[in-house]
Amino acid sequence: xxxxxxxxxxxxxxxxxxxxxxxxxGIQRGEWTTRDKLPSVRAMAERLKVHRLTVMKAxxxxxxxxxxxxxxxxxxxxxxxxxxxxxxxxxxxxxxDYQARKVYTNRSRLADIHRLPVDYQMSxxxxxxxxxxxxxxxxxxxxxxxxYPKLLSTYSTVMGDLELRESMAVFFMQKQGITAHADELMxxxxxxxxxxxxxxxxxxxxxxxxxERPTYSPAIDVFVQQNxxxxxxxxxxxxxxxxxxxxxxxxxxxxxxxxxxxxxxPTGFTVPAGQRKMLVELAERYQCxxxxxxxxxxxxxxxxxxxxxxxxxxxxYVIYIRSFSKYxxxxxxxxxxxxxxxxxxxxxxxxxxxxxxxxxxxxxIFQHYFFSSRLQEHVAKLRIALQLRKEKMEQLLAxxxxxxxxxxxxxNLWVQLPDGFPxxxxxxxxxxxxxAFVPGSICDPLGQIEPWIRLSYSYxxxxxxxxxxxxxxxxxxxxxxx
Amino acid sequence: xxxxxxxxxxxxxxxxxxxxxxxxxGIQRGEWTTRDKLPSVRAMAERLKVHRLTVMKAxxxxxxxxxxxxxxxxxxxxxxxxxxxxxxxxxxxxxxDYQARKVYTNRSRLADIHRLPVDYQMSxxxxxxxxxxxxxxxxxxxxxxxxYPKLLSTYSTVMGDLELRESMAVFFMQKQGITAHADELMxxxxxxxxxxxxxxxxxxxxxxxxxERPTYSPAIDVFVQQNxxxxxxxxxxxxxxxxxxxxxxxxxxxxxxxxxxxxxxPTGFTVPAGQRKMLVELAERYQCxxxxxxxxxxxxxxxxxxxxxxxxxxxxYVIYIRSFSKYxxxxxxxxxxxxxxxxxxxxxxxxxxxxxxxxxxxxxIFQHYFFSSRLQEHVAKLRIALQLRKEKMEQLLAxxxxxxxxxxxxxNLWVQLPDGFPxxxxxxxxxxxxxAFVPGSICDPLGQIEPWIRLSYSYxxxxxxxxxxxxxxxxxxxxxxx
Numbered sequence: 012x013x014x015x016x017x018x019x020x021x022x023x024x025x026x027x028x029x030x031x032x033x034x035x036x037g038i039q040r041g042e043w044t045t046r047d048k049l050p051s052v053r054a055m056a057e058r059l060k061v062h063r064l065t066v067m068k069a070x071x072x073x074x075x076x077x078x079x080x081x082x083x084x085x086x087x088x089x090x091x092x093x094x095x096x097x098x099x100x101x102x103x104x105x106x107x108d109y110q111a112r113k114v115y116t117n118r119s120r121l122a123d124i125h126r127l128p129v130d131y132q133m134s135x136x137x138x139x140x141x142x143x144x145x146x147x148x149x150x151x152x153x154x155x156x157x158x159y160p161k162l163l164s165t166y167s168t169v170m171g172d173l174e175l176r177e178s179m180a181v182f183f184m185q186k187q188g189i190t191a192h193a194d195e196l197m198x199x200x201x202x203x204x205x206x207x208x209x210x211x212x213x214x215x216x217x218x219x220x221x222x223e224r225p226t227y228s229p230a231i232d233v234f235v236q237q238n239x240x241x242x243x244x245x246x247x248x249x250x251x252x253x254x255x256x257x258x259x260x261x262x263x264x265x266x267x268x269x270x271x272x273x274x275x276x277p278t279g280f281t282v283p284a285g286q287r288k289m290l291v292e293l294a295e296r297y298q299c300x301x302x303x304x305x306x307x308x309x310x311x312x313x314x315x316x317x318x319x320x321x322x323x324x325x326x327x328y329v330i331y332i333r334s335f336s337k338y339x340x341x342x343x344x345x346x347x348x349x350x351x352x353x354x355x356x357x358x359x360x361x362x363x364x365x366x367x368x369x370x371x372x373x374x375x376i377f378q379h380y381f382f383s384s385r386l387q388e389h390v391a392k393l394r395i396a397l398q399l400r401k402e403k404m405e406q407l408l409a410x411x412x413x414x415x416x417x418x419x420x421x422x423n424l425w426v427q428l429p430d431g432f433p434x435x436x437x438x439x440x441x442x443x444x445x446x447a448f449v450p451g452s453i454c455d456p457l458g459q460i461e462p463w464i465r466l467s468y469s470y471x472x473x474x475x476x477x478x479x480x481x482x483x484x485x486x487x488x489x490x491x492x493x
Numbered sequence: 494x495x496x497x498x499x500x501x502x503x504x505x506x507x508x509x510x511x512x513x514x515x516x517x518x519g520i521q522r523g524e525w526t527t528r529d530k531l532p533s534v535r536a537m538a539e540r541l542k543v544h545r546l547t548v549m550k551a552x553x554x555x556x557x558x559x560x561x562x563x564x565x566x567x568x569x570x571x572x573x574x575x576x577x578x579x580x581x582x583x584x585x586x587x588x589x590d591y592q593a594r595k596v597y598t599n600r601s602r603l604a605d606i607h608r609l610p611v612d613y614q615m616s617x618x619x620x621x622x623x624x625x626x627x628x629x630x631x632x633x634x635x636x637x638x639x640x641y642p643k644l645l646s647t648y649s650t651v652m653g654d655l656e657l658r659e660s661m662a663v664f665f666m667q668k669q670g671i672t673a674h675a676d677e678l679m680x681x682x683x684x685x686x687x688x689x690x691x692x693x694x695x696x697x698x699x700x701x702x703x704x705e706r707p708t709y710s711p712a713i714d715v716f717v718q719q720n721x722x723x724x725x726x727x728x729x730x731x732x733x734x735x736x737x738x739x740x741x742x743x744x745x746x747x748x749x750x751x752x753x754x755x756x757x758x759p760t761g762f763t764v765p766a767g768q769r770k771m772l773v774e775l776a777e778r779y780q781c782x783x784x785x786x787x788x789x790x791x792x793x794x795x796x797x798x799x800x801x802x803x804x805x806x807x808x809x810y811v812i813y814i815r816s817f818s819k820y821x822x823x824x825x826x827x828x829x830x831x832x833x834x835x836x837x838x839x840x841x842x843x844x845x846x847x848x849x850x851x852x853x854x855x856x857x858i859f860q861h862y863f864f865s866s867r868l869q870e871h872v873a874k875l876r877i878a879l880q881l882r883k884e885k886m887e888q889l890l891a892x893x894x895x896x897x898x899x900x901x902x903x904x905n906l907w908v909q910l911p912d913g914f915p916x917x918x919x920x921x922x923x924x925x926x927x928x929a930f931v932p933g934s935i936c937d938p939l940g941q942i943e944p945w946i947r948l949s950y951s952y953x954x955x956x957x958x959x960x961x962x963x964x965x966x967x968x969x970x971x972x973x974x975x
Contacts, residue, residue, distance in 0.1 A: 044697050045839070122651075122845070140646035148645045149638035156631035163630045163822035164622035169604075200682060204848040215526050233846050340645035344852040357527075363604070364715050365847065366686040370826040370855055 023068075026061050030069035033059060035078070038089055049079065049087040121228060124438075124447055131479025134447035136276065136422045136467045138338055142396050144389050148340055151380050162375055167368040169359060171198025175378045179347055182382070189322050191349050197362060200369045201344040202306055202334040206233050206269070208348070209302055209330055212361040214239050214266050221259065221268035225425075225454035225463075227276045227304065230269055243456045244268070246275055248416050250282040253289060260297035267300040273316045274307040277454045277465040278425040279418025284317035291320055294328040300354065306334040309390055311420040312398040327351035330358075335381060338393055345369070345377040397422070397469055400476065404468040407480040411487070422469035425451075428462040433490060437464075440486040446479050505550075508543050512551035515541060517560070520571055531561065531569040603710060606920075606929055613961025616929035618758065618904045618949045620820055624878050626871050630822055633862050644857055649850040651841060653680025657860040661829055664864070671804050673831050679844060682851045683826040684788055684816040688715050688751070690830070691784055691812055694843040696721050696748050703741065703750035707907075707936035707945075709758045709786065712751055725938045726750070728757055730898050732764040735771060742779035749782040749812075755798045756789040759936045759947040760907040761900025766799035773802055776810040782836065788816040791872055793902040794880040809833030812840075817863060820875060827851070827859040879904070879951055882958065886950040889962040893969070904951035907933075910944040915972060919946075922968040928961050 037043050049055070052070065056063040070087050073079035079087045124134050156162060170176065176193040183189040183196075199205040206229075214220060216238035222231065224243035234241060242263060244251055250272070259265070272282035272290075282290070294301045303320045321331035331349040339345075350358065362368070380386055404424055405417060414427045428434065434450045441448065451463030471479060519525050531537070534552065538545040552569050555561040561569045606616050638644060652658065658675040665671040665678075681687040688711075696702060698720035704713065706725035716723060724745060726733055732754075741747070754764035754772075764772070776783045785802045803813035813831040821827075832840065844850070862868055886906055887899060896909045910916065916932045923930065933945030953961060 137648075140643050143643075143646045145643045145646055149642055152638055152645075153635045156634055160631055161622045161625075161627045163634075163824040164625045164627055166619075166823050166826075200848045200852065203846070207847050229846070229849075236843075236846060341648050342645035342852060342854040344648075344848070361718075364685070364689050364711070364718060366682045366689070366826070367711075370682065370824060370852065372824040372855065372858075373852055376854075 023065065026065045027068045027072065030055065030059060030061060030066050031072055034069065034073055038078070043089050045089055047089045049089070051086060120453055121449065124442075124449065127442055127447060129442065129447045130445040131475055131482065132447055132470045133466045133468070133476075133479060133483075134449050135470055136465075137341065138393070138397075138422070138469050139472060141472070142393055143338075143340065144385070147385060147389075148380060151383070152376055155376050155379055158379070159375055162372055165371055167198075167371040167374060169363045169368045170194070171196070171369060172371060172374040172378070175374045178378060178382055183349070187318055187322060189319070189349075191321075195349055195351060195355060197348045197350075197355065197358065198369050198374055199332075199346045199348050199362070200366065200373075201336060202304060202332050202346045203229065203233075204344075204365070205332040205346050205348040206230055206302070206304065208358050208361050208365060209267075209332075210234050210237055211365075212357045213300060213354070218266040219263050221256075221265045221270075221299070222456050223270055223275070224456055225277055225451060225460055226269070226456060227271055227306075228453045230304070231456055234269065239266075241456050246278060246280055246282070248280050250280070250286045251290075253286060253293070256290075257293055257297075260293060260299050264297070265299050267302050268294070269302045269304065270320075271304045271306065272320065273305050274310065274418060274421030276306065276421065277423050277449065277451070279416065279421050279423055281316055281419065287317060287320050288323045291323040291329060295326050299328070301329045302332065303329055304332045304334075306332075306337065307421040308333065309335075310338060310394060310397060310422065312394060312401065313419055316420060321349055324351065327353040330354055335377070338390065339377065339381055339386065343373045343377050345373055400468040400473060403473050403476055404466065404480065407477060408484075411484055422467050424466045424468060426464050426466055428464065428487070429491075430462055432462040432487075434461060434464060436490055437483075437487055440489065441483055444482045444486060446482045446486070448483070505547065508547045509550045509554065512537065512541055512543060512548050513554055516551065516555055520560070525571050527571055529571045531571070533568060602935055603931065606924075606931065609924055609929060611924065611929040612927040613957055613964065614929055614952045615948045615950070615958075615961060615965075616931045617952055618947075619823070620875070620879075620904070620951045621954060623954070624875055625820075625822070626867070629867060629871075630862060633865070634858055637858050637861055640861070641857055644854055647853055649680075649853040649856060651845045651850045652676070653678070653851060654853060654856040654860070657856045660860060660864055665831070669800055669804060671801070671831075673803075677831055677833060677837060679830045679832075679837065679840065680851050680856055681814075681828045681830050681844070682848065682855075683818060684786060684814050684828045685711065685715075686847070687814040687828050687830040688712055688784070688786065690840050690843050690847060691749075691814075692716050692719055693847075694839045695782060695836070700749075701745050701747040703738075703747045703752075703781070704938050705752055705757070706938055707759055707933060707942055708751070708938060709753055709788075710935050712786070713938055716751065721748075723938050728760060728762055728764070730762050732762070732768045733772075735768060735775070738772075739775055739779075742775060742781050746779070747781050749784050750776070751784045751786065752802075753786045753788065754802065755787050756792065756900060756903030758788065758903065759905050759931065759933070761898065761903050761905055763798055763901065769799060769802050770805045773805040773811060777808050781810070783811045784814070785811055786814045786816075788814075788819065789903040790815065791817075792820060792876060792879060792904065794876060794883065795901055798902060803831055806833065809835040812836055817859070820872065821859065821863055821868065825855045825859050827855055882950040882955060885955050885958055886948065886962065889959060890966075893966055904949050906948045906950060908946050908948055910946065910969070911973075912944055914944040914969075916943060916946060918972055919965075919969055922971065923965055926964045926968060928964045928968070930965070 034049065043049060050058065052063050052066045055066045070079065074081055079089060081087055173193060175198060176196045179196050180191055180193050183191050199208065210233045214234065214237045218239045219242055220234050220239045221242050221244050222234065223246045231241065242259060242265060244256060244259065274281055290301060301320055305319055308316060319331055321329045332346060334346045336343050336345045348358065408426065415424050418424065438448065438450050449465040451460040451465065452458050454460065454465065468476065516531060525531060532540065534545050534548045537548045552561065556563055561571060563569055655675060657680060658678045661678050662673055662675050665673050681690065692715045696716065696719050700721045701724055702716050702721045703724050703726050704716065705728045724741060724747060726738060756763055772783060783802055787801055790798060801813055803811045814828060815831065816828045818825050818827045830840065890908065897906050900906065920930065920932050931947040933942040933947065934940050936942065936947065950958065
């Protein structure tokens with residue numbers, strides 16, 4: 012039986028939540044938008060017939076959740092350019108539990124961590140520039156200018172350079188048996204732009220969007236800016252729970268599912284071949300577009316990964332985003348977005364508005380460099396170098412008792428610390444020690460996933476890694492003994 | 494006195510308009526959105542208590558206006574990714590006359606014209622690649638790679654390369670007396686991206702946006718995608734009617750004014766120095782942001798233009814978009830967006846979502862090439878070459894009786910044909926004759942401005958121009974004698 016005190020607390024909590032929800036819904040509806048001032052505590056209390064303290068508590072929670080900010084002596088203001096609210100799945104058998112998440116917080120937190128100049132960089136999933144064949148690339152660029160002396164004098168088309176798109180069509184066919192016409196391929200300025208274009212052209216406010224839990228955190232921000240509702244779908248070493256996924260697709264009619272099924276970021280998991288065709292069938296049945304972000308496809312440590320989901324797409328339900336620049340040449344920012352015409356026709360006009368086409372210079376350099384035999388030899392060596400770094404990191408962590416699934420590709424280790432471990436405190440201490448990593452909560456659409464961290468093994472060399480992991484383990488030990 | 498027949502027609506016209514408006518407002522409100530099916534003719538007729546024929550006529554007009562499309566045996570569907578509706582100013586003293594305009598039509602029509610391979614290209618405001626110092630640029634790029642051997646291995650920051658932003662800050666100060674800290678400068682992938690970022694970060698659906706009439710047509714599409722209301726402001730050789738502008742700002746409280754005050758595209762007009770400070774004061778008084786697109790600043794044929802409006806901005810009401818790549822190296826796509834922190838803080842997160850930063854390669858090449866003395870010598874020569882081409886075109890048109898204001902900079906002649914001249918027929922005939930130009934209606938937010946055309950003198954050489962203009966005049970003669 013509940014005590015009267017508890018009932019009262021629950022009642023107050025309910026009223027605070029009501030005020031909180033009124034503001035959230037007002038932001039969703041557009042009653043208040045970015046930089047708008049909210050009504051004063053007094054005015055809101057009168058409007059909702061509640062005590063001022065209740066409004067103050069609700070406003071405080073909105074501040075804590077990053078939705079509203081306080082300006083000194085001015086009041087409360089709606090935050091961020093795209094103050095949106097997501098609604099999330101709290102489980103199959105429970106009622107839908109809609110809760111707010113922080114807007115742009117992932118990206119800005121991640122940027123804050125990356126901005127700090129640390130000696131032991133394990134937070135950025137980048138490849139060590141010393142592993143890239145810099146001299147060779149420089150020489151290659153010089154040759155490009157002999158080939159195309161007027162290269163800097165002309166623009167690309169919106170879809171991208173036809174020569175590159177035709178070469179890519181041949182590459183996809185030869186390497187993966189994917190049939191895609193050059194008109195079904197668009198060149199984008201990195202994968203970030205491709206995800207943004209998809210988000211801008213295919214979802215509208217109020218749409219439901221499935222996203223993996225955990226996921227690539229900037230994608231959360233890209234979709235949230237469209238004021239959609241995010242529904243998280245768990246990813247495990249065995250892929251997705253397809254039965255659950257089908258229930259969610261059937262019931263919620265999501266517009267799309269943003270996924271990263273190959274050497275998934277941050278977990279390193281790969282959705283097994285057996286699920287891939289079934290996923291495309293589900294997409295067709297429930298008319299849910301699969302946005303397949305394939306960023307680490309070529310970074311495998313053994314057998315190549317299974318074919319992309321796009322391989323099975325004939326009805327136009329998959330958008331395939333293939334990134335190359337990370338391991339070819341980050342400075343180029345070249346990715347390919349592949350989609351059937353029914354989808355591409357919606358994306359191309361937004362690319363025209365966004366930048367009228369990726370710079371031609373970058374496309375021509377990429378074209379001639381990527382398809383050279385020298386680059387293919389480089390990638391083979393890069394795979395071995397990254398596998399050695401991964402194995403080194405695993406050795407260094409072996410005695411900790413921490414747990415992870417050893418990835419067969421990609422750049423990251425997704426490590427589970429003991430239950431209840433204070434990850435934020437660990438991060439703060441590590442940054443003092445010049446060590447950076449990504450706390451798992453940043454990768455979670457719900458902002459939870461507490462005792463996990465993402466460690467990238469691709470940026471630092473083995474000597475640095477020894478010292479960096481030594482400091483990380485020492486910091487964790489200090490916290491445990493507190 | 495009206496005849497009964499006319500009254501009846503007017504009555505039917507009114508009912509058709511009602512149905513038309515109901516659909517438009519539904520789209521604005523979000524009742525129907527892109528790809529949604531409209532109610533059947535029967536259902537809509539019942540809902541609005543009108544005859545089915547009335548609904549059919551309204552739907553037909555919506556199809557004609559590009560807002561809705563018919564799918565065979567399926568019905569009518571809302572078109573385009575950003576089916577928006579603009580509301581426009583029909584004059585100071587008249588009631589506001591809200592009318593629909595075609596979505597994405599400008600851009601797709603322009604693209605259609607540009608796509609045709611013609612021998613006499615006067616539709617694209619591009620600089621003849623033969624006027625750019627291609628060999629020199631190629632050699633320069635090679636040097637860059639000696640300077641930065643790992644240039645391709647690293648990313649830029651979201652705001653752009655600090656070295657370039659600091660050099661730009663010095664350049665703006667030395668050349669134009671503009672005080673802007675490096676943190677107030679963002680590097681974008683061309684001006685198209687800068688305009689798109691402004692539109693995404695600073696306006697919300699329903700906002701009012703001022704735009705020049707005529708204007709740079711892709712800007713119309715960029716703003717319309719946000720479902721805003723466009724209010725046209727006429728530009729003349731004397732600038733704007735400031736009294737009218739103040740009335741509109743006061744009454745309509747527009748969020749921003751997108752303007753191109755220097756060698757304006759398409760007209761070539763330059764807003765006089767005397768108006769510039771007053772414009773910034775108006776912007777501050779009515780809290781209307783001025784988005785100053787300065788694309789032709791360095792292409793002047795005599796004295797340099799007056800200082801940008803941004804020169805007068807201390808309170809953070811001007812966003813200055815300065816394009817360089819057109820005359821430096823189109824293949825690079827480098828522009829600078831300058832704004833005070835209050836505005837920049839809203840734009841930077843959207844740039845992060847859009848592409849996480851312009852490719853570093855392009856920024857480093859631009860940096861070292863743009864600030865070389867050789868480039869500055871090149872620009873001086875380019876001005877003379879373009880002035881000669883402009884004068885040549887004016888000589889060739891001298892006998893036609895057509896009218897234009899001779900521009901003192903930029904790439905275009907804005908030419909008025911005789912009243913009632915069938916410009917669309919002229920374009921069709923010219924395209925048959927392998928001659929391309931831009932019909933004035935494309936540059937008009939209202940889609941009217943009928944007997945005007947934009948002729949670019951920058952792309953074709955003088956010999957080509959002689960033949961191209963000869964064919965244009967002959968085609969016009971044919972049409973006149975019909």
